[in-house]
Amino acid sequence: MSEPRIAVIGNPGKWSTEVLADALEQRTGFRLVADLSHTALDLSCGKLWFDGHNLCELDGIIVRKVGTDYSPVSIERLEMLRVAEQAGVRVFSPATQLIRLLDRLACTVTLHNHQIPMPPTLVTESIDTAIAQIQQWGSAVLKPLFSTKARGMQILHADQGNKVLETELVRYKTRHPLLYLQQRIDLQGADMGLVFIQGVYQGAYARIAGKKSWNTTIHSGGRYAPCEPDAATLDIAQRAQAAFGLDYATVDVALSDTGPVVFEVSALGGFKGAHTGSGIDLAARLADYALAELRH
Structure with a gap:
């Protein structure tokens, strides 16, 4: 039996996209990184084309990124993947689940409806x-x-x-x-990313804010560090990601004066925080998970 062919939807040349493609190639011999902004959906024949490949003929697709920035067009790009799903391609995570996360309000309302603590x-x-x-x-x-x-x-x-x-x-x-x-809550200079694959906790990392920044993002001068969330934080993050039914999720959590609060759940977060902060090889783990699902 031939190995499954799994494409990575992401930003070509970016670290998280490429290390996942590397991990899949090592395991299957097949490598394809597809940029959704360069795909063409032909609904007359039900084909989704990228660089001569019909993505509807693959066994699986792992979605890492849908562009360099989020915007309403990101949702339209994900809608095209529903045609591949209809053709029998296993998409990690399903397009309809990802769409619910791209819009901050949709994510927030879902968290609220599942009684997840958030900032007011x-x-x-x-x-x-x-x-x-x-x-x-x-x-x-x-x-x-x-x-x-x-x-x-x-x-x-x-x-x-x-x-x-x-x-x-x-x-x-x-x-x-x-x-x-x-x-605005006092982050005390740090927040955390807790990572899950199919709801199973993989580990966590901290983001430490730069000296002159109000937020903790690396884009604003922050840095990654190891961390060990307590049981209450882990429980809240577990419940938050479960609300979305994702194959891969990162839950952003901060410790406020009243306890842990969730900022957002992401299915498209990078791997570098977990790798740099806590030495977790998420590319290998996600590749192994996808292959196990397809071989099941």
């Missing part, structure tokens, strides 16, 4: 309502519905005054009509 959150189109909430909280983080690595996020403080807040919110609404605000 307000979503509104009303600038007056947003200002009143910022005044009550003292400070807030304004977040785009589509973003990665804290790009586009903005801190707003009550002591800036209502006039300044109104100006900032009006400017923000020209790019993001729906205002998504979370109360």
Whole structure:
């Protein structure tokens, strides 16, 4: 019996994409990294083409990235993978599950409906309502519905005054009509990523903020470090990822004054944090998991 042919959907040349493709090639002899922005879906014959390959003829597809930035078009790219699924290709994680995660609000509502603790959150189109909430909280983080690595996020403080807040919110609404605000909490300079494969906990890593940054992302000068989440944190992360039915998930958790809170669940997080922070080879583990599923 021939080995399964599994493609990696990702960003060619990027570390997490390439190490997963390497791991699959070592195990199967087949290697294909496909960029969804360069695919063509021909619905007249039910074929999804990338560089001469019909992705609907593969055994499996592992989705790592759907572009360099998240935007509404990312959802449309994932919709095309549903045609491959219909043709019998096993997609890790399923496209419909991934779509629920790309939009920050969809992710937040799912977490809320599963009683997962999060920072206090307000979503509104009303600038007056947003200002009143910022005044009550003292400070807030304004977040785009589509973003990665804290790009586009903005801190707003009550002591800036209502006039300044109104100006900032009006400017923000020209790019993001729906205002998504979370109360700013004291991260104490760090948060954690807890990693799961098919709901099984794989390990965790910490992100330590840079000296001049309010957030912990590597993009803003943060660094990775090892960590050992306590039982309460692990339980919350386990419940958070279970709400989405993912093959691979990273749960971003911070420790607040009231206990652990979840910022988001991601199925497209990179492998470098776990590798650098805690020495976990997620590419090998995910490749082994996908092959076991296809051989089952």
